[in-house]
Amino acid sequence: MSETPSxxxxxxxxxxxxxxxxxxxxxANKIAKGSEAGDILDQQLAMLGIQLVTQLNVxxxxxxxxxxxxxxxxxxxxxxLTLVKTLAADHPVVLRLxxxxxxxxxxxxxxxxxQMAVFASIIEALNKWHIGGVSFASTADxxxxxxxxxxxxxxxxxxxxxxxxxxxxxxxxxxxxxxEEPRSLQLQHLNDAExxxxxxxxxxxxxxxxxxxxxxxxxxxxKGGYVKASAxxxxxxxxxxxxxxxxxxxxxxxxxxxxxxxxxxxSTLLGLTNLRCHDQxxxxxxxxVSLLAMxxxxxxxxxxxxxxxxxxxxxxxxxxxxxxxxDVLNKPGEFTQEEWAVMRSHPIEGVxxxxxxxxxxxxxxxxxxxxxxxxxxxxYSGYPKLKVPWTQTVASRIITIADCYDAMTSSRVxxxxxxxxxxxxxxxxxxSGQSFDPILxxxxxxxxxxxxxxxxVRLDSGPLAVVIKPxxxxxxxxRPLVRVITDENGASIEDGPELDLTEQDAAGNYTHxxxxxxxNAEYHFDTGRYFV
Numbered sequence: 123m124s125e126t127p128s129x130x131x132x133x134x135x136x137x138x139x140x141x142x143x144x145x146x147x148x149x150a151n152k153i154a155k156g157s158e159a160g161d162i163l164d165q166q167l168a169m170l171g172i173q174l175v176t177q178l179n180v181x182x183x184x185x186x187x188x189x190x191x192x193x194x195x196x197x198x199x200x201x202x203l204t205l206v207k208t209l210a211a212d213h214p215v216v217l218r219l220x221x222x223x224x225x226x227x228x229x230x231x232x233x234x235x236x237q238m239a240v241f242a243s244i245i246e247a248l249n250k251w252h253i254g255g256v257s258f259a260s261t262a263d264x265x266x267x268x269x270x271x272x273x274x275x276x277x278x279x280x281x282x283x284x285x286x287x288x289x290x291x292x293x294x295x296x297x298x299x300x301x302e303e304p305r306s307l308q309l310q311h312l313n314d315a316e317x318x319x320x321x322x323x324x325x326x327x328x329x330x331x332x333x334x335x336x337x338x339x340x341x342x343x344x345k346g347g348y349v350k351a352s353a354x355x356x357x358x359x360x361x362x363x364x365x366x367x368x369x370x371x372x373x374x375x376x377x378x379x380x381x382x383x384x385x386x387x388x389s390t391l392l393g394l395t396n397l398r399c400h401d402q403x404x405x406x407x408x409x410x411v412s413l414l415a416m417x418x419x420x421x422x423x424x425x426x427x428x429x430x431x432x433x434x435x436x437x438x439x440x441x442x443x444x445x446x447x448x449d450v451l452n453k454p455g456e457f458t459q460e461e462w463a464v465m466r467s468h469p470i471e472g473v474x475x476x477x478x479x480x481x482x483x484x485x486x487x488x489x490x491x492x493x494x495x496x497x498x499x500x501x502y503s504g505y506p507k508l509k510v511p512w513t514q515t516v517a518s519r520i521i522t523i524a525d526c527y528d529a530m531t532s533s534r535v536x537x538x539x540x541x542x543x544x545x546x547x548x549x550x551x552x553x554s555g556q557s558f559d560p561i562l563x564x565x566x567x568x569x570x571x572x573x574x575x576x577x578x579v580r581l582d583s584g585p586l587a588v589v590i591k592p593x594x595x596x597x598x599x600x601r602p603l604v605r606v607i608t609d610e611n612g613a614s615i616e617d618g619p620e621l622d623l624t625e626q627d628a629a630g631n632y633t634h635x636x637x638x639x640x641x642n643a644e645y646h647f648d649t650g651r652y653f654v
Contacts, residue, residue, distance in 0.1 A: 168226070168229065168232070170205060170208060170209055170226075172231055173205060174202075174205050174206075174209065174217060175217065175244055176237070177198055177201040179240050181267065182247060183243075184198055185272055189272075190269060195268055195271070203262070203264065206260060214259040215257070215258050216258075217255060217256045219249070219304070222245055223346060230342075238349060241349060242353040245353065250279040250280075251274075251301075252279075253284060253302065254302045255302035256299065256300075258299055259297075259300075260298070261297055261298040262299050263298070266297055269291070269294045274287070284303070340386070340387045340390050343379075344387070344394055346379075347379050350379070351376040351412065352409050354373035354437075355373065355408055355409065355438070358370075358373065358438065358441070359441075359444055362444040362475060362479060374434060377412065377430050377433040377434050380416065384413075384429070385426070388417055389590070389592065391413050391417070392413060392414070392417055393575055393576070393590060393653035394653055395413050395528060395576075396650040396653050408437055409437065410528040410532075411437075411439060411521060411525050412434075412436040415433060415436035418520050418523065418524060418562065418565060419433075431486065431488055432517050432520065432521075434486075435486070435488045435492035438472075438476075439493055440468065441472045441475050442469055442470065442471035442474075443471075444471075445467075445468070445471040446467075446471070447464075450464055469493055469496065470494065473490050476490055477490075491518050492515075495518035495522075496518055496521045496522050497522070498514060498518070499557045500514075500556060500557060500560075501555070503556065503557070504557070520562060522559075523562055523566050526550060526557070527570075531576070542577060543577045544573060545641070546574075547570075551563065568592075571599070571602050572592075572599045573592075573602055573639065574592075575589055575591065575592065576588065576650070576653075577639060578639070578640040579604060581621075581634055582635045584609075584611070585610055585618075587606045587621070588604060588607055589602045590605050591603035595624065601623035601624045601636075602623060603622050605619070605620050607652065
């Protein structure tokens with residue numbers, strides 16, 4: 123199969139890429155809505171919106187390091203000027219934040235796994251100031267962007283209000299850049315009828331708009347929860363490495379929201395664990411472990427409150443790695459014996475880190491246990507080695523399973539090609555009763571499926587498909603819900619149909635079946651893109 127760029131394998135633009143689209147004045151008003159040209163324009167404007175987010179993030183981060191007249195700001199400022207002049211030809215362009223989702227005007231900007239860290243950074247920065255939108259007019263010049271970025275990073279949002287920031291911008295003579303108050307986007311909890319409509323069978327061209335709208339709401343809420351958890355983890359890691367205090371408030375809120383979503387639609391959340399961003403592996407991994415652990419805890423009968431505690435413990439299970447040099451953590455080659463010894467110290471370092479930052483009386487016992495025990499193994503063959511009798515917590519045994527599964531299905535600094543989900547489950551079953559609690563491992567398979575979410579399969583009709591949801595009926599465990607991603611000849615297709623492999627024709631024959639499991643790495647498919 124070709125590795126050339128295709129709709130299913132786009133070549134991502136680098137963060138510092140310049141805008142790819144300029145258009146004549148009022149072009150948007152000259153193109154019919156719903157036309158092919160209109161669709162192309164919408165796609166290009168969305169790409170420009172993502173670049174606007176990216177360059178604004180670069181400008182803010184650069185301004186935290188350099189003064190407003192420094193030459194280091196030249197490139198991000200020039201990029202912002204080009205983008206704004208393109209997008210704001212007729213009227214100011216507004217980047218809005220609503221319920222932790224970014225919009226260009228009224229159009230939702232959909233992020234990929236590679237863009238997640240950038241989006242999270244901008245969302246966090248705007249939230250700290252309680253900003254609902256930033257409006258850019260074509261009249262803004264280089265001085266305006268430099269002054270705005272300087273004020274944005276030099277004033278402390280904990281000590282100043284949004285109104286005071288706006289007044290400072292006015293006093294500095296900034297023109298063409300305005301800040302908006304937050305406004306709420308109503309994304310209500312889904313009722314039972316909506317959930318039932320969104321969870322039955324395949325979604326074909328005959329699906330109702332209501333069902334598709336419900337599905338998109340669930341995905342948007344799930345992605346928002348994922349981003350919040352990742353941002354909370356990033357803050358904690360930064361504060362811990364900087365010797366600051368550790369607060370779990372932001373993370374607790376994110377995890378509690380995820381628990382609510384887990385109760386409504388587990389498979390949508392688990393689908394997000396297929397997001398693979400190599401440069402953000404540590405953050406992605408910990409959020410994924412948290413999601414997987416909560417799903418397993420839910421199957422094991424944990425009530426809501428304990429699920430939230432489990433998710434928080436899983437999110438910070440690797441906090442001890444903050445005590446390890448980044449040179450060792452990010453080493454691309456094999457570790458030396460000394461480096462392995464350092465790496466294997468992170469469970470103990472995690473407890474020390476928590477105690478040091480929170481005080482021994484303020485560290486949740488389950489969180490300390492998760493950090494200390496998650497590499498211990500079910501039969502105590504792992505690390506740290508103990509010379510006294512010890513009983514592992516159930517939470518730690520759950521996190522051990524989630525940790526191993528996500529680590530082995532991810533690309534790492536020292537292993538670029540991940541293992542397929544099915545092969546990872548096969549490996550883990552070989553360690554059942556040794557590394558893993560055998561009962562919990564069986565429950566875990568019920569979560570991700572015998573043919574796990576994110577697996578690449580070939581159907582008997584020829585095309586490749588991605589597993590997006592396990593089969594609901596255990597008697598049909600090998601017949602999950604899949605999304606078709608290629609044609610019969612292996613050529614990538616966009617918006618392929620979702621097929622319920624349990625469906626039968628009038629004669630009682632299955633309409634579609636899995637011919638074989640396919641190694642994701644063999645075809646270089648990033649299956650994570652089908653879950654965002």
